[in-house]
Amino acid sequence: xxxxxxxxxxxxxxRDDITVHAAPARPQIVQTNRQRPASRGSRGAKLxxxxxxxxxxxxxxxxxxxxxxxxxxxxEALRPxxxxxxxxxxxxxxxxxxxxxxxxxxxxxxxxxxRRLIHAIAAAAACTAILSLFLGTEASRLWLVLTFAVAxxxxxxxxxxxxxxxxxxxARGQLQRRxxxxxxxxxxxxIVQMLGSNDDLGYQVLGLLDCGGAPSGISPVPVLGxxxxxxxxxxxxxxxxxxxATSAIDTPSANRLARELIEIGCHVELTSGxxxxxxxxxxxxxxxxxxxxxxxxxxxxxxxxxAKRIFDIFTAAGLLFFGAPIILIAAILIxxxxxxxxxxxxxxxxKDGKLFRVRKFRTMVTDAEQRLEVLREQSEADGPLFKMRxxxxxxxxxRYLRKASIDELPQLWNVLVGxxxxxxxxxxxxSEAKEWDDDLRGRLxxxxxxxGMWQVNGRSTTTFDDYVRHDLYYVDNWSLLTDLAxxxxxxxxVLFRRGAY
Numbered sequence: 001x002x003x004x005x006x007x008x009x010x011x012x013x014x015r016d017d018i019t020v021h022a023a024p025a026r027p028q029i030v031q032t033n034r035q036r037p038a039s040r041g042s043r044g045a046k047l048x049x050x051x052x053x054x055x056x057x058x059x060x061x062x063x064x065x066x067x068x069x070x071x072x073x074x075x076e077a078l079r080p081x082x083x084x085x086x087x088x089x090x091x092x093x094x095x096x097x098x099x100x101x102x103x104x105x106x107x108x109x110x111x112x113x114x115r116r117l118i119h120a121i122a123a124a125a126a127c128t129a130i131l132s133l134f135l136g137t138e139a140s141r142l143w144l145v146l147t148f149a150v151a152x153x154x155x156x157x158x159x160x161x162x163x164x165x166x167x168x169x170x171a172r173g174q175l176q177r178r179x180x181x182x183x184x185x186x187x188x189x190x191i192v193q194m195l196g197s198n199d200d201l202g203y204q205v206l207g208l209l210d211c212g213g214a215p216s217g218i219s220p221v222p223v224l225g226x227x228x229x230x231x232x233x234x235x236x237x238x239x240x241x242x243x244x245a246t247s248a249i250d251t252p253s254a255n256r257l258a259r260e261l262i263e264i265g266c267h268v269e270l271t272s273g274x275x276x277x278x279x280x281x282x283x284x285x286x287x288x289x290x291x292x293x294x295x296x297x298x299x300x301x302x303x304x305x306x307a308k309r310i311f312d313i314f315t316a317a318g319l320l321f322f323g324a325p326i327i328l329i330a331a332i333l334i335x336x337x338x339x340x341x342x343x344x345x346x347x348x349x350x351k352d353g354k355l356f357r358v359r360k361f362r363t364m365v366t367d368a369e370q371r372l373e374v375l376r377e378q379s380e381a382d383g384p385l386f387k388m389r390x391x392x393x394x395x396x397x398x399r400y401l402r403k404a405s406i407d408e409l410p411q412l413w414n415v416l417v418g419x420x421x422x423x424x425x426x427x428x429x430x431s432e433a434k435e436w437d438d439d440l441r442g443r444l445x446x447x448x449x450x451x452g453m454w455q456v457n458g459r460s461t462t463t464f465d466d467y468v469r470h471d472l473y474y475v476d477n478w479s480l481l482t483d484l485a486x487x488x489x490x491x492x493x494v495l496f497r498r499g500a501y
Contacts (some may be wrong), residue, residue, distance in 0.1 A: 045175055046102055049162055050093060056158035057092050057151060061085045064146035081143060088128040095124040111481050112280055114156060122149045133384050162168035167200035176204040179241040180234055182227060183248025184210050187271060190218055191243060196220060206237050211249040227253060242266035250279050276469060298478055307480055315422050316415040325408055330361055330406050337397040340366040343410055348427035351447045356419040358427050359410040363398025406496045423483040424449025425471040443471045451490040
């Protein structure tokens, strides 16, 4: 729940009153008709992933055999398991490759990778069952089922470790794809900005190609030339990929350019022109001779709403039960530290604009609301939010409770009674909601949450624009898998106190 699902969004809204850097001298042309081979680092990275996958799959098979022995109470014949597992292991890797789990473009998103993994493991387990019949090994059916069940968490964890290792390597300038971006308009510059602020995506932007039209903003990279010279420029710079901003170029030119670049072995990516629409919702399909993108609708009703509500109830009840000692200690410390009530309640805006009272541990002095207007000019947050790193209203105990997010534990009661959800947009104050535009009011389509996309992506350290974008992205692209990813990412955020004042 890599936090990654949520930081690859491109902000295509840039200023229109400034110019792009002047183009440098045209680079020397290198003529070649041979396709460019994959880089040694790319091949090595792919082999490393295959090797770690094989180790994780083998480990899952061993754990499954051990669990089967415990469940049945009698030793499992090792020969059928060893023979079936040894023959099936290469088959699993082939199935993984068939599901494009070794294709970087298909697993950029963490949620997309997890979804492909689950499908691939299910298919590989089914193939293993069929293989055991052909081999005549009569491997235990329970072992096959346990292998499927165990392989999912084991391989997902293994892939998470690999993804983190790749992210650190890319942050150090390794395993990066050198790319050229076609276009100088707002969309192209938004891509440059996004890739430049997300090193872990593994892209090094060499420059832009001008397709005509007025430039739309400042570019931190140079304009290398025009689209007519794209193949020569890409070859001379040794770029391995090109990203075409489709809004910057007409369709015939984009088709011609894509064909020419693919012919010389270049990786070509075309933008959809959409912003803040999850790639998981896009389905490429033919419409006559054209390739179109179908956007899958977000379904919040039916069994999904029931599943979310069940998840909320069990999670909130479990946290309240196991967190009872922490809640008791926090209440005692608040009473000893300052005068006033233990709990603080405040009116917030819920789903469909319905007002409710949110419950939190009191972390401020009792007259905090009255002193707010005096401090409002010192707010360190832009927009209607009020954030102040050294807020004088916060008590000594309250400062610790905030950093550890313990002050929000009473909100679990709001979840139990159905006013909030475990995951959702931040519950806003009525005074903040008055300053919202029509787009931001779209966040009221779902219940507010204790944690959410904004909270796990910087929290108090992000801008109001980030706050808006994260909340709307969550509402527009909600899924159960997204909720699980956010909950998983919340754990390290809380433990390491990231983004908290």
